[in-house]
Every structure is written in structure tokens, then in C-alpha cells.
Amino acid sequence: MAVFAAIVFVAIPLLRLAVPPDHPLHVSDYYLLLLGKFMCYAMVALAMDLIWGYAGILSLGHGLFFALGGYSMGMYLMREIGTEGQYGSHLPDYMVFLDWKEFPWYWAGSEYFALAVLKVLLVPGLLAFVFGWFAFRSRIKGVYFSIITQALTFAFMLLFFRNDTGFGGNNGFTDFKRILGFSLAEPGTKAALMATTGLFLLLALLACRYIVSSKFGRVLAAIRDAESRTMFCGYNTRHYKLFVWVFSAVLCGIAGALYVPQVGIINPGEMSPANSIEIAIWTAVGGRGTLIGAAAGAGIVNGAKSWFTMAFPEFWLYFLGALFIVVTLYLPRGLAGLFARRRDAA
Amino acid sequence: MTRNGCWKTILALLCFLGVMPAAHALDPAAVRQLAAEDGDAKLAAINRLVTEGDVAAIPLFQAMQDDALQIFIGRVVIVAEDGTKDAVTGEVLDAPPDQLESIIVNNRIRGALDSAIASLRLAAPDPRERLAAATAVAADAGEEMLPLIERALAKETDPGVKALLVQAGAAIALKSPEAARRLQAVQLLAQSENPQTKLMLAALLEKNAEGGFAEPDAGVREAAQKAISEIDSRALVPQVLGTLFYGLSLGSVLLLAALGLAITFGLMGIINMAHGEMLMIGAYTTYMVQWLFRNYFPSAFDAYVIVAVPAAFLVAALVGIAIERSVIRHLYGRPLETLLTTWGISLILIQLVRTIFGAQNVEVENPAWMSGGFSLGGDVVLPYNRVMIVFFAAFVVFLVWLFLSRTRLGLYVRAVTQNRQMADCMGIPTPRVDWMTFGLGSGIAGLGGVALSQIGNVGPDLGQSYIVDSFMVVVLGGVGQLAGTVIAAIGLGEVNKFLEPFTGAVLGKIFVLAFIILFIQKRPQGLFAMKGRTADS
Numbered sequence: 001m002a003v004f005a006a007i008v009f010v011a012i013p014l015l016r017l018a019v020p021p022d023h024p025l026h027v028s029d030y031y032l033l034l035l036g037k038f039m040c041y042a043m044v045a046l047a048m049d050l051i052w053g054y055a056g057i058l059s060l061g062h063g064l065f066f067a068l069g070g071y072s073m074g075m076y077l078m079r080e081i082g083t084e085g086q087y088g089s090h091l092p093d094y095m096v097f098l099d100w101k102e103f104p105w106y107w108a109g110s111e112y113f114a115l116a117v118l119k120v121l122l123v124p125g126l127l128a129f130v131f132g133w134f135a136f137r138s139r140i141k142g143v144y145f146s147i148i149t150q151a152l153t154f155a156f157m158l159l160f161f162r163n164d165t166g167f168g169g170n171n172g173f174t175d176f177k178r179i180l181g182f183s184l185a186e187p188g189t190k191a192a193l194m195a196t197t198g199l200f201l202l203l204a205l206l207a208c209r210y211i212v213s214s215k216f217g218r219v220l221a222a223i224r225d226a227e228s229r230t231m232f233c234g235y236n237t238r239h240y241k242l243f244v245w246v247f248s249a250v251l252c253g254i255a256g257a258l259y260v261p262q263v264g265i266i267n268p269g270e271m272s273p274a275n276s277i278e279i280a281i282w283t284a285v286g287g288r289g290t291l292i293g294a295a296a297g298a299g300i301v302n303g304a305k306s307w308f309t310m311a312f313p314e315f316w317l318y319f320l321g322a323l324f325i326v327v328t329l330y331l332p333r334g335l336a337g338l339f340a341r342r343r344d345a346a
Numbered sequence: 347m348t349r350n351g352c353w354k355t356i357l358a359l360l361c362f363l364g365v366m367p368a369a370h371a372l373d374p375a376a377v378r379q380l381a382a383e384d385g386d387a388k389l390a391a392i393n394r395l396v397t398e399g400d401v402a403a404i405p406l407f408q409a410m411q412d413d414a415l416q417i418f419i420g421r422v423v424i425v426a427e428d429g430t431k432d433a434v435t436g437e438v439l440d441a442p443p444d445q446l447e448s449i450i451v452n453n454r455i456r457g458a459l460d461s462a463i464a465s466l467r468l469a470a471p472d473p474r475e476r477l478a479a480a481t482a483v484a485a486d487a488g489e490e491m492l493p494l495i496e497r498a499l500a501k502e503t504d505p506g507v508k509a510l511l512v513q514a515g516a517a518i519a520l521k522s523p524e525a526a527r528r529l530q531a532v533q534l535l536a537q538s539e540n541p542q543t544k545l546m547l548a549a550l551l552e553k554n555a556e557g558g559f560a561e562p563d564a565g566v567r568e569a570a571q572k573a574i575s576e577i578d579s580r581a582l583v584p585q586v587l588g589t590l591f592y593g594l595s596l597g598s599v600l601l602l603a604a605l606g607l608a609i610t611f612g613l614m615g616i617i618n619m620a621h622g623e624m625l626m627i628g629a630y631t632t633y634m635v636q637w638l639f640r641n642y643f644p645s646a647f648d649a650y651v652i653v654a655v656p657a658a659f660l661v662a663a664l665v666g667i668a669i670e671r672s673v674i675r676h677l678y679g680r681p682l683e684t685l686l687t688t689w690g691i692s693l694i695l696i697q698l699v700r701t702i703f704g705a706q707n708v709e710v711e712n713p714a715w716m717s718g719g720f721s722l723g724g725d726v727v728l729p730y731n732r733v734m735i736v737f738f739a740a741f742v743v744f745l746v747w748l749f750l751s752r753t754r755l756g757l758y759v760r761a762v763t764q765n766r767q768m769a770d771c772m773g774i775p776t777p778r779v780d781w782m783t784f785g786l787g788s789g790i791a792g793l794g795g796v797a798l799s800q801i802g803n804v805g806p807d808l809g810q811s812y813i814v815d816s817f818m819v820v821v822l823g824g825v826g827q828l829a830g831t832v833i834a835a836i837g838l839g840e841v842n843k844f845l846e847p848f849t850g851a852v853l854g855k856i857f858v859l860a861f862i863i864l865f866i867q868k869r870p871q872g873l874f875a876m877k878g879r880t881a882d883s
Contacts, residue, residue: 058685134864140866143682146685147821158859277689317697320690
């Protein structure tokens with residue numbers, strides 16, 4: 001972990017900023033962005049692992065929480081553009097295009113960074129709380145839960161695709177200029193964002209590890225393995241599930257909020273059911289119930305994706321599809337399980 | 347109407363009455379005048395020929411439009427591919443191209459020719475041609491057409507053409523400066539069945555730039571308001587019937603998409619995320635069969651759909667069986683893993699189709715007997731392909747019911763569904779039942795694909811757009827219940843279509859999804875829960 005911290009906080013930013021561009025050790029913006037993106041994905045995978053690996057709840061809607069966090073941050077970034085848009089208005093370009101004269105009510109306060117941060121935490125958190133409150137109360141579980149989370153993200157995707165919803169429709173938010181006054185085009189800002197993502201990833205990992213190794217985590221595992229029995233032992237399983245569900249959603253929201261300023265775009269495509277299912281495969285590839293494995297899985301799958309889509313774009317879906325099949329059939333514990341087995345044998 | 351205009355009309359009418367000419371008796375002087383240098387003289391000639399009302403002038407005008415009306419040594423001739431003819435007598439002339447002189451036809455004259463052709467066609471002997479002409483006139487007619495319309499109206503016997511002509515006349519009268527005539531026109535328009543009428547009347551009630559109404563007279567405005575509500579109330583019944591039908595049609599599509607899933611998910615408990623791709627395979631099989639027919643049996647092309655039905659069933663069933671044997675059978679009892687694996691399969695299938703057929707949509711054409719539709723009155727039309735799909739869905743449901751309740755394999759399926767171990771002990775070959783049932787479910791999805799190919803685009807992503815909907819139908823209907831699936835599908839279709847006018851298609855769909863999510867909270871087992879002690883598995 002110390003190695004990771006040293007790389008992300010010191011080495012990479014230094015290699016980007018202090019080493020001249022023609023030096024072989026120089027890290028280009030592209031790789032900086034890739035690293036930042038992967039760390040966001042890793043956080044999402046951690047969130048997924050927490051509920052799927054430890055509590056046995058497979059969510060097919062985690063992309064929604066990720067996107068909501070992203071949109072919350074995106075609203076602030078849109079306000080930061082100011083009047084530098086195409087039309088020179090204080091409104092975002094797409095609102096000018098829709099002939100809107102002022103911000104709709106739910107944009108109130110979006111120009112304050114502190115409020116944006118609050119929204120990043122609250123919007124996914126509240127939605128997850130309300131949804132989880134009802135779903136767990138009705139004891140919806142297993143496949144049913146997965147299917148309705150998928151319906152949820154699908155419904156939100158349709159909602160955000162509408163131009164009248166006020167979030168830019170198809171195109172979403174893009175063309176961001178600065179964050180907290182720092183230009184997003186500056187290498188320094190980029191490196192700082194990447195390092196912040198790394199910091200949050202570390203914190204998330206520590207928090208998740210704390211949760212799963214505490215008594216709370218043991219109860220979660222008990223719920224995963226035998227929910228009825230846990231209930232009859234006197235635990236209110238609903239509260240446990242609700243807490244970990246909301247925590248996981250908030251984690252996704254944070255990841256989304258860190259993702260948007262680095263990538264520079266957020267659109268409803270992030271909410272498509274396919275994206276959410278992909279999150280599950282990152283976790284499965286890395287190894288369910290291992291935390292660090294899940295985070296690594298996100299990096300490995302997305303690394304493969306970046307490489308494939310550049311080298312053999314038409315083979316990426318074959319590879320991803322095969323990955324789904326092979327991992328579930330032959331590697332139920334993921335890559336982490338593979339390492340663990342080798343260690344057991346030695 | 348001005349005094350002058352009045353005289354013109356009377357003169358024109360006198361002309362008609364006096365000169366009801368026989369065929370090929372166009373006024374030679376007027377025809378010659380068409381070739382005049384001066385544009386106004388040309389227009390006058392066109393008007394004269396129109397007022398004569400002879401259908402024989404239509405080819406002449408048409409030729410003028412196409413620049414085929416030319417001058418040959420002082421005679422006006424029509425130049426066609428099969429030779430040059432005299433425009434009046436029809437006599438064939440031997441005219442070398444270098445001696446032909448073209449007539450200049452500018453845009454003003456072209457416009458006049460258009461309306462001249464339309465008004466002459468109103469007098470054509472073929473009622474279909476008259477209907478087409480009347481439709482064109484009703485859509486856009488100027489003041490100068492009024493006498494023609496009135497004359498045509500006097501002779502018209504076909505009710506459809508007559509109604510259109512009345513409407514066209516009223517539309518022109520609507521622009522009249524006299525309020526009384528406008529009022530009369532509005533009252534006439536209230537009887538019209540044409541959807542455009544409402545727009546025309548609504549335009550009267552709009553405010554113009556100066557803040558006044560487009561229609562200055564309050565009495566006329568009131569009449570227009572009344573006429574609009576009259577038209578609306580008349581259109582209500584066909585509209586409700588139409589919405590009911592479209593809901594039923596959407597429900598049938600959902601049913602065909604979800605029925606296979608109701609078997610694989612509902613009965614066997616397999617979460618098949620590749621189910622949508624079975625629909626896609628069915629649709630592509632239809633495309634292939636269509637291609638075969640087009641290239642090898644073009645004379646029997648209309649029958650291709652009938653061949654596509656069993657073909658799509660077979661292909662999709664075989665793919666389904668292959669998936670079950672190779673992958674799914676290792677995962678029974680692990681639903682979440684099945685979900686991920688079948689998702690992987692669906693990605694591979696999509697990419698496979700993309701590699702073979704390309705990423706673009708392919709074109710599947712309706713056979714002749716499935717294109718077109720019949721009108722419910724007003725502007726509500728039921729397309730035949732959608733009507734057929736409703737019947738097809740009913741037919742497929744009947745077959746599935748027959749299979750489940752009347753065949754031995756159906757009995758086995760139900761037995762395995764209820765209690766796998768007990769069924770095994772009774773000697774039922776459960777693995778065989780598994781793959782056959784999965785094949786059946788996939789095959790039915792293939793049938794759904796045939797239906798989808800007839801109403802929408804066929805592309806590699808076809809299945810993806812139906813997967814969420816299909817699961818919603820099955821979950822709403824209740825797992826393991828055929829009747830529940832049917833009711834859920836039709837119900838969702840109807841609710842969607844009735845919400846659409848109020849909320850728009852997208853928001854309507856969001857409401858429906860939200861409703862389902864809430865509904866499942868209330869009744870996790872769906873509309874029709876299976877009774878018994880299978881609650882906690």
C-alpha cells in the first residue's frame with residue numbers, strides 16, 4: 001500500500017510535471033488520464049464487491065449511482081464555465097439551445113463547490129436509501145433485486161436522455177473549463193486530480209476493509225450465506241443490508257464525481273444497463289469478497305479494454321463475452337482466488 | 347367579392363355551359379398562345395384552357411411542365427421519345443431536333459400549370475384520379491380555383507371526392523373578406539373528416555403579431571371553436587379504439603418477446619440475459635429467408651414469412667440448446683452466475699452478427715398482404731402487419747398452452763419445475779427436459795423475432811432494447827404463470843399507449859417502469875403468485 005501511495009502521489013505526478021516530454025520516463029496526459037479513470041473504476045468495483053462479495057446482493061444498477069455522482073459534479077463544472085460557452089450566455093449551451101431563460105429550480109446553488117460535494121454524497125445516497133428501504137422491507141432479494149435495479153437504472157437513463165429533464169439530454173455535460181478556478185487543461189490540475197482519486201481510492205479501500213473485518217462485516221457474510229438463519233439469531237438483517245447498500249452507492253457517487261473532471265464528459269450512456277453489468281464482471285474477474293482483488297479486476301479488465309479497442313476493436317466484445325463465461329465457469333473466486341490457491345499449494 | 351371578380355366567374359361559368367367540348371377539341375388559338383413570348387399571355391392561355399375544362403389539356407400542360415412542349419415551324423408540338431406530335435390534332439410530324447424551338451417556362455407559369463393540371467384532373471372520368479386531384483386541391487388551393495371546384499362539385503357523384511371538394515371550397519371561402527361567407531365555410535368544415543381541417547380552423551383562433559386574432563369576426567371565431575370541438579368529439583371513438591388497438595399491438599410484441607423468457611426464467615429459473623439475442627437471431631433468420639426467396643423464388647416472395655416462422659423457431663432453438671448444453675447446465679442453482687455468463691454470451695452473439703451481417707440495420711420487407719392497413723375513421727389507421735402480429739401472438743400463446751398442458755413433455759416440464767429431485771426420482775430424465783425446455787423457450791423468442799422484423803428495424807442491437815421490457819413483463823406477471831405473462835404484457839402495452847398522449851412516449855415508459863418497481867415492492871411474487879410452500883428457496 002505504501003508502494004501504491006508512493007507511485008500515485010509522488011512518482012507519477014513528478015514524472016508528468018518535472019520530466020521533459022521527450023524523456024523515456026515521461027508520463028503523457030493519456031496515461032495520466034487512464035490511470036485516473038482506472039482508479040475511479042476500482043472504487044466502483046470496491047463498492048460492488050462490498051455488496052456483492054460480502055452481502056450477496058448483486059446490483060445491476062451501480063452505474064446509476066456512479067453517473068448521479070458524476071452529474072452532481074458536472075453541474076458544478078458547467079457553472080464554472082461561466083460565460084465562456086459557445087453562445088456567451090451564463091446558461092450552458094444546451095439550455096440556450098432549448099431557449100431557456102434561466103436555470104431550473106434544481107440547479108439552485110450548483111455554483112458552490114461545497115454544495116456540489118454535498119450533492120455527490122447525498123443524491124446517490126438518498127436514492128439508494130429510499131430504494132433500499134422499500135426493497136429490503138419487501139424482502140426482495142437475489143435475481144429479483146438485480147432485475148429491478150436494472151430497471152431503475154434503465155428508467156433513469158431514459159429520463160436523462162430527455163432534453164427537457166435539464167441535464168443536456170443525449171450529450172450530457174461536456175466542454176468543462178476549470179475546477180475551483182484551476183484550468184482543467186493544465187497538467188498540474190490533471191496530476192492533482194489523479195492524485196486525489198488515488199487518495200480517495202486508498203481511503204475507500206481502508207474503509208471497506210474496516211467494515212468487512214469488523215463484527216458488522218461478519219454479520220454481512222452471515223446474511224450472504226444464510227439470511228433466514230441470521231434473522232432468527234436476532235439480527236435485523238434489513239438494517240445491515242441497508243447500511244452497506246447506501247455506503248456502496250455513496251462510494252460509487254464519489255467515484256463518479258472524481259471521474260467527470262478528469263474525463264471531461266458525463267452523459268446518460270453511463271446509466272445504460274450494459275455498463276452496470278460490466279461493473280459486476282470487473283469484480284468477478286478480480287475475485288469476489290477480496291476487496292483488493294476487485295479493485296485490481298477493474299484495472300485489468302479496463303486495461304484490456306483500452307488495449308483491445310485500440311489494437312482489435314472488433315474483438316473486444318468477443319473477449320469481454322468470453323471473460324464473463326470463463327470467469328464464472330472456471331474461476332469462481334477470480335484472479336485473487338488463483339493466487340490464493342497457489343499460496344495454499346506452496 | 348368584387349364586381350369585376352363576379353363578372354369573371356359568371357363569364358367562366360357561361361364558358362363551361364356553352365362549350366362542353368368533345369375530346370381533342372382544344373381551342374387551337376389558346377394552344378398557340380401557350381407558345382407566346384410574353385408570360386402574361388401564356389398565363390391567359392392556360393386559364394382559357396382550364397376554363398374550357400377539357401381533360402385533353404392535361405397531357406399538354408404536363409408536357410409544358412417537362413419542357414416537352416416546343417415550337418416547330420410555327421406549330422405547337424409535343425416532343426416525346428416516340429416522335430413529335432401536333433399539340434392540337436395529335437398528328438405525327440417528322441421534325442428534326444435542330445428545327446425545334448423550346449418554350450420558356452418560368453416558375454410563375456409552372457405554378458399555374460400545377461394548379462391547372464389539378465383542377466382539370468378533378469373532371470377526370472376515373473374516380474380514383476378525381477380523389478387524388480381533390481386531395482391535392484384540398485391541401486392547397488387559391489381563390490382562382492373556386493369556380494372549378496364548384497363546377498366539379500355539381501357533377502361529382504363519389505362521396506369521398508365530394509367531401510374533399512366541399513372542404514376545398516370551404517377552405518378557399520375561409521379567406522373571403524365577407525364574414526358571412528367565412529361563417530358558412532366554418533360550418534361546412536365542421537363536417538369534414540380530414541385531419542387537416544382542424545389545423546385550418548385552429549389557425550383562425552390564433553393571435554397574429556399585432557395581438558388581434560387571425561379571424562377578426564367574433565361570431566366566426568365562436569363557430570370555429572364549436573366546429574373544432576365537434577370534430578374532436580366525432581374523432582373520439584375511433585381514437586380510443588385506435589389507442590386500444592395500438593396498446594394491444596404493443597402488448598402482443600411484448601408478449602412475444604417475453605413468452606420465451608417466461609418459460610426459461612419463469613419455469614426453469616434461468617436468468618437468460620441472452621434472451622434478447624434469441625429475438626435478434628429470429629429476426630435475422632427472417633432476413634435470410636427473405637433473401638433466399640428474393641433471389642431464388644421471387645414469384646413466391648409473399649410467402650416468405652410463412653417459411654420464416656418455422657425456420658426462425660428452429661435456428662433460435664438450436665442456438666438455445668447449444669448454449670444450454672455448453673454453459674448453462676453447469677450453473678443450475680447459481681442464478682447470479684447464470685446471469686453474468688449469459689450476458690457474456692449475448693455480447694458474443696451481438697458481435698458475431700455484426701461480423702457476419704455488418705453493424706448496419708438490414709432491411710426486412712413486409713410481404714404485400716401485410717402492408718397497408720384499414721381506416722377506423724378519422725386519421726386512425728390500423729396497419730395490417732400489426733393486426734397480424736396480434737393474431738400471431740394469440741396463436742403462439744395457444745401453442746405454448748397446448749404444449750404445457752396437453753403433451754407428455756409439457757407434463758415433465760411442470761414436474762421438474764415443481765420439484766426437480768422428486769421428478770428425477772420418478773424417472774423423468776431431467777437433463778433432457780432441461781435442454782428441450784430451454785430450446786423451446788429460445789425457439790419461441792425466435793418466433794418473436796419474426797414478428798419484430800415485420801414492424802421495426804433489424805440490427806445487431808435489436809435484442810438489447812427488449813431485454814429489460816421482457817424481464818419486467820415476466821416479473822410483473824408472476825414467475826411460472828403463463829396467464830400472468832399474457833395479462834402483464836397486454837396490460838403494460840395498453841397502459842403505455844394510453845399514457846403516451848399525456849406524457850409523451852419516453853416519460854410514459856419511465857412511469858411504467860417506476861410503477862413496476864413500486865408494484866414489485868408490494869407484491870414480490872408478481873400479479874399471480876404461485877401458491878404453496880415455495881416462498882423461500
